[in-house]
Amino acid sequence: MFQKILLFTIAALAAVRAAPASRSDSAITDADILQYALTLEHLENAFYAEALAKFDQGAFAGAGYSSDVRQRFVEIGEHEATHVKFLSDALGSDATKACNYSFPIPDPRSFASVAATLESxxxxxxxxxxxYIDNSDYLTAAATILSVEARHASWVNANANSSDPFPAPFDTPLSPSEVLKLAAPFIVECPSSNPKLPFDT
Known part of the structure; x- marks a missing residue:
């Protein structure tokens, strides 16, 4: 149910674009985009860490999953942790820190549903x-992360949710403001030292 609500929200945001950010596009820096990406990767990293600590192999088996499904989620979680480290290293001491989060995952099935939504x-x-990215090296790095996130989304849909792994010929790009609005329900509180992102939320 939660996944359906979020997917409906994505569709609505795609149909009715959000108001422009308060700063002009030209004022948004590569560092801003790296901080934004790190904000999202922190959320995904925390999501997998929390769920995999909560649900062991027995819980996944009890939910009707084959023995390899949890291990694949472990692998996805490791990827997200690597993304966090990569972006944190790139930003150095200015890197945004993880927030406190709340995820609606009472069981492995709800975890898989939310995982599919977060990956999408x-x-x-x-x-x-x-x-927004000017530096070609950053753009290439972002593209390599995007392609892995797409593989995550496809695998979760096909193997954990028994749904279409590639439901459309194009993915829907969302602006940072739109994405941060979708992420907001999961975020309880962030460190006050985190840099402020130049996007409306």
Whole structure:
């Protein structure tokens, strides 16, 4: 149910674009986009860490999953942790820190449903932010993360949710403001030292 609500919200945001950010596009820096990407990667990293600590192999088996499904989620979680480290290293001491989060995951099935949504939003986030990036090396790095997030989304849909792994010929790019609005329900509180992102939320 939660996944359906979020997917409906994505569709609505795509149909009715958000108001422009308070800063002009030309004032948004590569560092802003790296901080934005790190904000999202922190959320995904925390999501997988919390769920995999909560649900062991027995819980996944009890939910009707084959023995390999949890291990694949472990692998996805490791990827998200690597993304966090990569972006944190790129930003150095200025890197945004993880927030406190709340995820609606009472069981492995709800976890898989939210995972599919987060991965799909991640793909839309990278696609929607690409045009802000000036540095070609950063753009290439973002593209390599985007392609992995797309593989995550496809695998989760096909193997954990028994749904279409590639439901459309194009992904929907979402602006940073739109993505942050979707992420907001999961975020309880962030460190006051985190840099403020130049996007409306």
């Amino acid at each position: 939003v991640g793909v839309s986030a990278y696609a929607g932010a690409a045009h």
